Amino acid sequence: MAKRQFDAVYAMVQRIPEGEVASYGQIALFLGWPNGARTVGWALRALTSGSGVPWHRVVNAQGKISLPNPTRQRALLETEGIVFDEKGRIDLRRFGWRGPDAVDLEP
DNA sequence: ATAATGACTGGGG
DNA sequence: ACCCCAGCCATTA
Numbered sequence: 001m002a003k004r005q006f007d008a009v010y011a012m013v014q015r016i017p018e019g020e021v022a023s024y025g026q027i028a029l030f031l032g033w034p035n036g037a038r039t040v041g042w043a044l045r046a047l048t049s050g051s052g053v054p055w056h057r058v059v060n061a062q063g064k065i066s067l068p069n070p071t072r073q074r075a076l077l078e079t080e081g082i083v084f085d086e087k088g089r090i091d092l093r094r095f096g097w098r099g100p101d102a103v104d105l106e107p
Numbered sequence: 108a109t110a111a112t113g114a115c116t117g118g119g120g
Numbered sequence: 121a122c123c124c125c126a127g128c129c130a131t132t133a
Contacts, residue, residue, distance in 0.1 A: 023115085023116090028115085035128045038129060040115080
């Protein structure tokens, strides 16, 4: 059932290291869709529990959680060491993922 | 094939 | 800083 495009999204999200976050637009850009941020959100929305995809590491460009009920996602991120400010935003300068090329040093 | 959907984004008020 | 609006894209119905 996994559509090719969605699958690409999941694969990219899987690359986000623990303790870091990426924006929808960022993921889309890495996949080659300059304006496909919404499509990324679509793919994640279609995700089912137990998919093994770290969907919680994806937030909007404002560093904020886009889900109607951010509680669960926020808890997961805090578990990984992500820090939220008083307005529930993440400092992307600090926790933002650099990209798929930035981290590739596994022996 | 057309229309609607939505976990987005950037710009303007 | 916050709220609203129009543009954009792949998937679904």
